[in-house]
Amino acid sequence: MPDHDHHHGHAAHTHGLSHGHGNGHNHGIEGRGDWQVAAAVATNLILTAAQIVGGIIAGSVALIADAMHNLSDALALIIAFAARRIACRPAHPGMSFGYGRAEVIAALVNYTTLIVVCLWLGYAATERMVDPPPVEGGIVVILAAVALVINGITAALTFRLARDSMNIRAAFLHNLSDAGTSLAVIVSGLLVMWWDWRLADPLITLLISVWILRHCFVEVVPVIRILMLAAPAGLDPAKIDERIGEVEGVAGLHHLHLWQIDERRTSLEAHLVVADGQDEARVLARVKAMLAGEFGLGHTTFEVERAGDACAGGAC
Template sequence: MGHSHDHHGHHHHHHHIDPEAGDRQVAFAVAINLLLTVAQIIGGVVSGSIALIADAVHNFSDAISLVIAFFARKIARRPADARMTFGYGRAEMVAALVNYTTLIVISLYLAWEGIARLIDPPAIQGWTVVIVAGIALVIDLATALLTLRLSKESANIRAAFIHNLSDALGSLAVIVGGTLVILYDWRLVDPIITLMIAGYILYLAATEIGPVIRNLMLASPDGHDAEDLLEHIQEEEGVAAAHHLHLWQMTEHEAALQVHLVVSDPDWPAAMDIRNRVRAMLVAKGISHVTLEIERASEACPNAPLIGH
């Protein structure tokens, strides 16, 4: 059930990265982050450094965003069944939405912290904090690199990737700010860098969350215009009219369309020929799931809207 069309859509997208290999990379990234988190908590407790524990919390949030992404990938690959007739592909979009939302919250919190520190610059911390941030930066970059290739083709992994990137930037801020405070007592550098990073993360998350929300709202896929496709359908020979058109994104890389075709010719073989031509035209335009309902001109839906119901 559903297997025939379930797989043809995937080959040409993932030919350069095998899903299982991708899963291994994400799992490895999770493991690195969790190990670092545990190490930092132990170090923080032993040395009494709040900075270490704070950084551990950051890395833990990265690990969680990667865990969410990992399970979403697994779920998304399940074939369609009676409960989820469209398949599970949307799981990745739901995960991306969750991860971007938490990222927006984190960046707003960072901005708040930055402003608080502008008003009341903190006391000088020692080199320990800077060294910790250096170690964290290395791990964050390693994690980001593990998910870099996957992030280019998956909104889900991109959300987790930006989580890690934001953390790497945070570590960078601590290194630069901390060093300058220790050497020159420039206390405003740290909050200023923090604010800049918070702004940048907020910008990234806000621009990336848009397409995810559109996808969940069943918006028309990018690069396809519903009115334009409707025109092409109506221009096909033998099509008297078309209405009730729905165009949406099935998965991140597959578009779907359904429409009622009104056929001017009452002769059934001719109607089938028209249907096949319209389907071929739409598939050639990159729409993989096409559902057409055929009506005779004499008994078509009266005053039907062209798009939607």
């Protein structure tokens, strides 16, 4: 019995190593998109500098808000790209699950930074609503229009990579939201130019901050769930427990743990009680085949027990 259990634990561990090597194999494929990420970062940094200078000259906090958002996007791309490269490193005995969670950590850093920036901008906008300063609407409109074009280009550059990575996808979505932000800033500048409505600038800034914050809080939830070892949102542990119990030869199940290793891999471990007279290897093979076929779970580890074992009786 002990040798049998050890064998299955070793098999699951080896499976984890193979995933790590698979990520490393994709390194060359992902490397072909390096110039796209570099171009997106460069355009965002240039745009950020232009908008900050223009915002100071024009006295527009909305333009500076848009600049901070563009800066956060550039930093997000840099962090996400670095994490993506780290995640490609193969697994080894000291890091048996590989480096896939580097991307999850990067996503958490990006969203946390963006939340802090939005809170600061919201505070600055609220202060300006008390006594709105004059704003040079023409400068605001011109720079926001340039930002709209560049954000569209940046989103196009990262579109292909966004399908494979949580971080790049977040950066891509941020660039799309930047395009909406730039439109809002253009509206703000036009309102100042046409009707001298100074409240438009801080109000638009506040709306931008609230909108981005809402987006951040929605996107950060799955990131936190992975880091907290939560079960994937699309899998119900109770349903999995029920289906395992229905497999022929299974007498019971306990100590079930289901969690995400990273964005692409999910792991399950449990103590499986095999009915008397049943072949352990065959029952285990049935359970694993069912989990792979019905739930897409290929990384599973089981401690196999008999109904009379101490642990099956609730002593462990």
